[in-house]
Amino acid sequence: MKQFELTPDPKNPALSETISGLDHLGNPIQIPVVVEKPLTLFLNKQEIVTMMTIGDYPEYLALGYLLNQNMLLADDEVTGVDYDDDLGVVIVRTVRQTDFEEKLKKKTQTSGCAQGTAFGDLMEKFDEISLSPDATLKTSWLYKLSKKINLQPSLYLETGAIHGCVLCCGETPLIYMEDVGRHNAIDKIAGYMWKHKISAPDKIFYTTGRLTSEMVIKTVQMQIPILISRSGFTAWGVNLARQANLTLIGRAKGKRFTCLSAPERLQYDENPDLIPDEEKKHKRKSSV
Structure with missing residues (x-):
């Protein structure tokens, strides 16, 4: 199995820009700052949501968002995903006719940062999912994954x-x-898994963000x-996980x-x- 089939591209100039400022001593500095921009998602002819995102992998983000919001079904036939960078619009087209007018009236703001909005009932289909009892996690895997x-x-x-x-x-x-929001990052992975037909029961999900109800719900929905x-x-994230x-x-972290x-x-x-205990590696780079 190939390690890191898909990874971030920190050298992509579209994902960050250099901004000038001053440090704590008043010295001039230049630092790279992540870019965020709006992306409006349509499902067929209906506008669903506008997300703040770094803008990479819009197709996977759109598909994953719709899957995790139960607007796109696992067996749906997607006829196309159209993305316009200039307009900041992505359109997912399906054979099945869709109408979520009533569902879109019910909005629940989740704890996800950068507009982590879920529509309708967050627990929709949650109780119907049965996670694999045969999955295992060796502590040696956990330590190796963290390091890699x-x-x-x-x-x-x-x-x-x-x-x-x-x-x-x-x-x-x-x-x-x-992404600027962990919910966007998990949706991109959900879209990638659906598009490439990757099975979930033997997989492990790793995140840098908090283990909130939203993260738990989406991980369970992805099975x-x-x-x-x-x-x-x-606390609610733990209760839902249980x-x-x-x-x-x-x-x-570390051991x-x-x-x-x-x-x-x-x-x-x-x-x-x-x-060994984890070293302090995560330091933002800057240049004078």
């Missing part, structure tokens, strides 16, 4: 102010997406049984981690005393 992901060149290392999500299998990171984060938890039997691991849901999938095959 932390060392991978990314916009986070270049600019900060961005979230990353990674689809993994065993100790191998596969798809790494970034991925294990969710890992460098960050912490919210309800869905999702293995939920947070504060995964340390905390599991608050479905620990039976964990296999402790690595001596943590042999794992």
Whole structure:
């Protein structure tokens, strides 16, 4: 299995720009700053939402958003995805006629940053999903994944102010997406998985962001049984993970981690005393 089939491109000039300023001593500096811009999503002829995004992979973002909002069904036939960079518009076209006028009237603002908005009932289809009981997470995989992901060149290392999500299998990171909102990053991966018919029951999901209800719900809807984060938890996120039997691991840094849901999938095959503490690598680069 190939490591990192898709990764961030921190050298893409469209994703960041250099801005001049002053440091704490009053010295002039120039630093790279991530770009965000609006992207308006249409499903057939209906406007769905305007998202703030860095602008890469608009097709995957559009497909993943619609899938995770239950507006696009797993067996839908998509006839085209049209993207216009100048207008900031992406249109997903399906054979099935769609009308979400009533659903769009009901908006729930989630805890996701950068316009993490979900429409309708957040728990729609949540209780119907059964996650694979056979999935496992070896602690040796967790340690290796953390190291590989932390060392991978990314916009986070270049600019900060961005979230990353990674689809993994065993100790191998596969798809790494970034965006100003972690919900966008997870939607890009959902769209990629749907487009390329990637199965979920044996996969692991890694995120740099908080383990909120939104992250848990989307991971469960994608039918991925294990969710890992460098960050912490919210109480509702933990409650939903336990309800869905999702293995939920947070504060995964160096040799340390905390599991608050479905620990039976964990296999402790690595001596943590042999794992070094994580170094402070995540420093934003700057130049005078």
